[in-house]
Structures are given as C-alpha cells and as structure tokens.
Amino acid sequence: MKRVIVITSGKGGVGKTTTAINLGAAMNIFGREVLIVDGNLTTPNVGIHFGSPEVPVTLNHVLSNKAEVFEAVYEHESGLKIIPASLSVKELKKIKPEKIGNFKKDFTKISDIVVVDSSAGLGNEATSVMAVADELIIVTNPEMPAITDALKTLKLAQEMKKPILGVIITKVREDDIEMQPDVVKEMLEIPILGMVPYDLSVSKSLNMKDAVVHTHPKSKAARAYKEIAAKILNVKYDSKKDAENFIEKILKKFGFGKKRK
Ligand SMILES: Nc1ncnc2c1ncn2[C@@H]1O[C@H](COP(=O)(O)OP(=O)(O)OP(=O)(O)O)[C@@H](O)[C@H]1O
Ligand SMILES: [Mg+2]
Known part of the structure; x- marks a missing residue:
C-alpha cells in the first residue's frame, strides 16, 4: 500500500x-522503499541533514514546472531517496506551496512510502503540505507552548478530515521540570506513537550529516525512532535487544568500537 x-x-x-529523516531512514532499514520530501519550502533542512545542502534541481523547480519530479530525486548511500527544497533566497518569492498536491501521485510512483517534512506554523505553506497527507504525524515536546500548538494542529487536521497516525513527543528529558507524558497524553487525546x-x-549525527539511526544506531534516540517505525509498519523490533551490550560498551571505551564506513 x-x-x-x-x-x-x-x-x-x-x-x-529530525523525525522525518529518522523515521524514513528507519523504515528503509526495515526493507521499505522510502522517499523523503522536503515540504519545508521557505526554510528547508532535509538536504542539510544529509550533507547535500545545495543541489541543481529541487522541489521548488518541480513546483514551478521547471523540472519533472524524478529529476529532483537524490539517492543517499543507504538507498533512501530524497527530494530537497531550494536554499536560494531568490527562489523564495516564486514559491507556490499549494502546487505540491499536483505531484502527490508522482511521489508515490518513486517509493511506496513517502515521508514529507513540513514548515512550522499553520500558514499556507504548512497547510498545503498537510493537504497531501494520507496520514499525519504531529511532533511535539513536553512543554506547554509546543503542546498548545500541537493541539491547534490537531484541530486543523480534524477539520481537514486527515487521519492522524499519532503524536511523537521528542527531546524528552528525565527531570521534574518537564510535563509528564501522562499529562501530555491526557491533553492531546490522541494516541502517542512514541x-x-x-x-x-x-x-552529533547532524554534525556527521546523516540520520542518527545511521550514525548511532544503538543510541536511545535511534532505537526510539526504529521502535516507532516498526509500529507504523507493523513489523517486529526489540529495542532492548538492539541496545549496546556490556562488551560493546567496553570495546568502545578503549577505541575498539565498530567504525563507520
Ligand atoms: N531527540 C533529540 N535530542 C536532542 N536534540 C534533538 C532531538 N531532536 C531534535 N533535536 C535538535 O533540535 C533542533 C531542532 O530539530 P529539528 O530541526 O528537527 O526541528 P524542526 O521542528 O524541524 O524545526 P523547524 O520548525 O525549524 O523546521 C536540532 O538542533 C536538532 O538536532
Ligand atoms: Mg525542520
């Protein structure tokens, strides 16, 4: 499907x-063909996260009918496919985000799973991207301003009759200052995906210009993203078994850890 x-x-x-690229990369690890589209047209970041900040053909060219969708697709060494947006300020004025809907079918011809990153706010750019969704994921943090905005997004998604896969709460710290997950759950009234x-x-992964599931596959964040991806795909994944074991930890401490290619 x-x-x-x-x-x-x-x-x-x-x-x-961070969520778009890591969920996409994790689903790719589970054997799915994944395309990540940078739907954040005004302040794009997907290309930067993958170390290819500026490329000749972008989503902006596609939206202004200067290129075909397949011409804007770049393949990461992991097999993940990416359509970046343009970083050029010159391109900013020409953006017509609402056009993205015209290309939904073309995106799905490239990969079975298309993950679209979007811009902040709930203006034309963000809502145009929401409109192409079969399913929405709302990302938030355990802080009041983020929850309030997530609630607004939720209401808008319901008005647009978009199915919501759930909420992902990120940057969760283990201290008393933050809102507890139970409180967040109660406020949002929709399933927490993870x-x-x-x-x-x-x-560190951002510095290494790759997804954390690639650079630090056994880290807590990477395992959390793999767990969520497994849930979305309905595949088995044991996050505890995937954790670094005692011997691996010792080896790493003495510089014998596995080196990245
Ligand atoms: N789990 C995490 N732990 C630590 N830092 C994180 C985590 N997730 C994201 N960050 C950091 O938070 C910052 C913002 O993340 P990101 O760019 O993914 O947010 P965003 O919602 O896409 O932002 P924008 O609205 O500007 O597009 C980045 O510096 C990123 O490295
Ligand atoms: Mg972003």
Missing part, C-alpha cells in the same frame, strides 16, 4: 525534520 505521511507540529524547532529521549547523539 502506498502511504504519504506528513510530519507536522505547529511550533517550530520541536524536531520535525517518545524520543533528548539525546546528544542527535546533535
């Missing part, structure tokens, strides 16, 4: 792009 999953949030900086801990491996 073809699935177009849009990652949205309302509030900015909550972890949408929680991703605050994990420095995420920042």
